[in-house]
Structures are given as C-alpha cells and as structure tokens.
Amino acid sequence: MRLIPLLSAWLLCVGAAQAATTTPAPMNTGTRLDHILLWGRGIDQVTSVMAVKLGFQVRPGRDPGGVANRYIRLSDGSFIELLGITRPDPAFDPGMKQDQEALKGGPGSRTFGFRTSSLDAIHTTLQALHYAVTPFFSGPDGAKPGWRLFAFDHAPLSSNTFFIDYAADYAPDQFDPGNADDYRVTREHPNGARELSAIWLVSGDADADRRQLEKMGFGHAVPVKLPEVGATGFCIPVGPTALLALQPEGPGLAKRVMAGGPRILGVSFGVADLERARRWVERGYEGKLASYRGLSGESFLAPTQDDLGLSIEFHAMEPDNLPCAATKASHDM
Template identity: 55%
Template sequence: MRSLILWSALIWISGLGQTAGATQLSAETSSIDHILLWGRDIDQVTAVIAVKLGFQVRPGRDPGGVANRYVRMSDGSYLELEGITSSHPDMDPGMRADQAVLRGGSGSRTFGLRSWALDQARAFLLQQGLSPTAIFSASPTDPDGEGPSMPPRWRLFAFEHQPLSSNLFFIDYATGKVTPTRVSDDQVARTHPNSAQELSALWILSSDADADRKQFERMGFTGGTRIQIPQISAHGYGVPVGQKRIFFLQPDGPGIAADALRKGGPQVLGISVGVADFDRAKRWIERGYGEELASYRGALGTSFLAPTQGDLGLLIEFHAVSETATER
C-alpha cells in the first residue's frame, strides 16, 4: 500500500449515509496492521532497522519522490518505512502535515488497524458520529495487484476528523492467488535475523490517555486496563485489539515520555515486537548499539527496550513472544 493513496483517503469526502443494521465494531474482528514510520531518509531508516536491529527489510516503491519499504511479520502485521527521495516530492496534505511536525526528522504519527468486516465497521462508526471517510480502494492497475478483473488489493477508510490523538485508519486486503512462488517469497519475507514474529502493541502518547481510551471505547474497543511503563515514565491504559494491545499513554512526570511529548506532540511513541529467541534479539541489538541493555518484566512478559529513539523517533520494545502466548 502506498502512503500517497492512504493520505488521499484522509481528505476523501464521505458520500454515503448511515447503513441500517450496523453492528458494533468488535476487537475480535480487528487487529493491529501497521504503522507508518518516517526516516530522515529511506536509506537511513533502512540501515537502522536492518543493521542495528536485525530486521529484514523488503523493497517498496517510490511514487512522487516518497519511497517506502517494508518489515513484514509472520502474523501479517508490518512496519512501513518512508523517506523523501526528491528535493521536490509530490506530497499530499497529510504527508506535508507529518513533515511539518517532524521537520525532516524521524518518527510516526499514523497507524492502521486491519478489519475483516470493513463495511460493517464503517457503518458502526458512522452511527457513532465519528465521520469515517468513504471506503477507498487500490487502483485496478496497481502493479502489486491481481489485475482489473480481480478484487482490489486493499480497501481502507480513514476519518474526516481524527477521533484519536494520532492518525488512525482501517484497512483490509483481498486474498491473492496462492502459488508455490508466492508462498516461498512470503516465507522468506517474514523471516528476520532477530527472530521477530509480530507487532504486538502500539504505544500512543498524548497529554490525556483517558480521552483516547474513551474515544477508542466509543469505537467499540472495550476492556482497557491500567498500565504503567516506568522505563519511559508513562502510565495509561492497555486496550485489547484482537490478541494484541494499544497502549494509550501520558507522561508520569519528567522522563522520556514527557520529553517526547514536549518536543513532538502526540505521536506513536513506541511499538512492542514479539521475538521467538529473546536472547538472540537482545544480543543482536546490544552489538548494534554497542551497549548492554537491561531486561525487565513488562506488560507483555520478559522485555528489553532498544535505544532507538535518536535514530527512529520511535522506541522499540522487544519481548519473548512465547510468554505472551501463554498469558493469552
């Protein structure tokens, strides 16, 4: 999916009325899909992700001077890396707004949830008065699609007025043709030297975590519980989305969270990544950054925090995915 089209959807005018019989949006029919992570340039963010952190990065495209690349996980979630490649990039209003905040730096302000009931989800959100846009689809001639005679590769909607402190959109994907080559390519693409398996949680930072939680509950995502992350001096709520979590956070006092909010405003401050081999991931990243990293018992089990904020404008917590699976 190309970010240019995503941001176009953010300003697409919704022309559909409320749909009768809409059912409540369910966390069980949704999951964390991906975040959009800007680098200072596409090669810089790729190098950090691959060399220092041990992820495999897959090629993307370069439409209009904004390139993207991908870090795909075994469970289908991913990171979309973005960087400006032209002195005069063709950016839509959303991209320009991001860059106005980031000032050419790194960071994330946008995330997507996958919904397997996209039309029903949109209808429910319309009934809630949350102004979702019309559903926007990939082009029939999308070079990564199946061709004009097949369903579009992806469909999504965003919001005319964002309900949360960071930008949110909902997306779903068509089931492509299964061939031996595609199966093999897919397996290779999702195999990482650091043993990463899934994007387990997103850390959404604002000045009012409870306001975000209440808005998310209004969208149908209930069951939030209190959470504290002392490593960044933040507290808030962990809200289930399928088998994963959105952490809505605010600063506890002086510390990493307060500094990030003061410098960059509301943002996707961090992510949690589940790894199959915790010791391998920890050693890889310690060598990448040339320092020993402390382990701790976090909300998702045994974890450590990679010192990525200076490179990526984003924190990455790694945790042992086997422990999380047991706790679920």
C-alpha cells in the first residue's frame, strides 16, 4: 500500500487548531490508532536502525519519484511506514515538501492515522462540527477494493492526522490463502513486538489537543506525567490504543524535541517478552537500559531520538490492560 501520493498534499500541511466550542461527538468505539509516517535520513538508514538496533522486521515498499517507503507490520494490524529520500531531486508533492521543511530535512514523524470501521459516519459528524475535512481518497489503483481515507484541510491537532478504513479482503502483502504461514511470519519480529499501543504527541499546549480530541469524539482523558522524557499532559483512550497529548515540563527530552516544533514525540509497542526486547536493543545501542513502570506497565525506552527523531518505548503486554486504565487508577489514588 502506497499512501503518500494521495495523503501528503492534505495531511502533511500544518494548520492552526480549531477552538472546541460544541458538545463532544459520541465516542468512536470502532476506532483505533493505525500507523505513523516516519521519515529517516535515508531509507537504508532508517531501515538499518529499525532492523539491526531495534529488532523489527522491515518489509519492502516502492520508490516512485525519489521517495521510497518500507513497512513494519504488527500482528494487531497496525504498522509503521518508513520514508526516505533516494535521489538529490525527489519529486516532492506540496505535503512532502512542507513535512521536510518542518523536520528540517532530519528524521522524525509528524503524521499519524486513525483506523475506523465507521469512516462515513465520522466524516459526517466532523463536517457537522465544522471541521474542514477533505473528500474521500481511495487506493491502491485498480478495480479491487483497498483502502479509503479522509484528512483535514487544516490540522485540528498539533500533529497531522487522517482517518482510514480497509476493505475486508484487502491484502497489502499479496496474501494468498495457500501461504498463510508466510503472511503470519511477516508480522513476527525478533524483538517480540506484537502491538502498537500508544502514540505520543508533543506541543506547547497539551490541553488544546485534549479539547480537540474531545470535540472529535475521543473523551475520557486522564492527566499523566512522563518523568522519563520530562513531559506532562493527558492520556486519551482510542479503542484498544492510547493517544498521549503532551507538553514539556521542565528540562528533558520533550523540551529538546519541542525546540524543533510540534511533532510525534514517541511510540509505544507491546512485546511478548520484555527482557528479550531489552537485550536486543542493548546490543544494538551497546549499553544498559533501565526499566520503569510506565503508563502501559513495565517498560523501557530505547535511545532512538538521534537516529529516528522520536522515542521508541517497549512495554510488557498485560492481559486485559485497557488504555489509560492504569493511569486513571494511579490518578484516583
């Protein structure tokens, strides 16, 4: 699946957040966080970091016009789309150009997607709330159904976002029922990663993002603090996943990242064996990493900011762990 040609002209433009002045829409129970778009210094550089240092399996993509993409797909259906420039004069569309300007040509991410089974209803609701939503786009090219999405003419959040849905029989990896084992293996990773559990946004005003998310139908925000990165803000449940709206609090990683402007500060992954994941990352970065009790339970933070422009958190998968639930319990004590 190649999203960038259709997405970026709409999703990667920076817009001011709209004021939340209406009653929140109903909670979108059929919605979850789907993926992020992650730019590297080059496609081979970001692939090497994700595979060698962090232990992910990276799948091939395409390279039309000098911007290549590759994929890290997880067993919960989520993924990361890796992007890299492959020639001196890439055929940027306006969105790509704006994204690269915001990142100053460096690594990082500033766009993420929601996956929903209620795409038409959410589009209608957001229109009624006076959001400047785009028409629907669909792909890939061809007669067979694939995916549909819409984005925003003006970004309502500090980082850009879109809503996407996939056809029931859509198979981006050319799935053949006779090769079920091959398909399954593409979702297995040496580090044991199984799920995308959270995306961390950082801006100068976490409450502005919280208000916009509430207006869009994602309420039940819980106050949080992330001392590991020097941030404070809110945890907002999105189906089985969590969106963190954060801002810097004192010196720390969040403040250093925000010097380059609002963006995605980090991503959390649930792993089957936390110690195995930590051993892999410690070998990759040649140093010991401390664990901590994070928002999703026992966790550690990979030192990826210099390589990727965002942080990667790994945490142990806990049975029946609802997003933001542990945070709420701690806050209520």
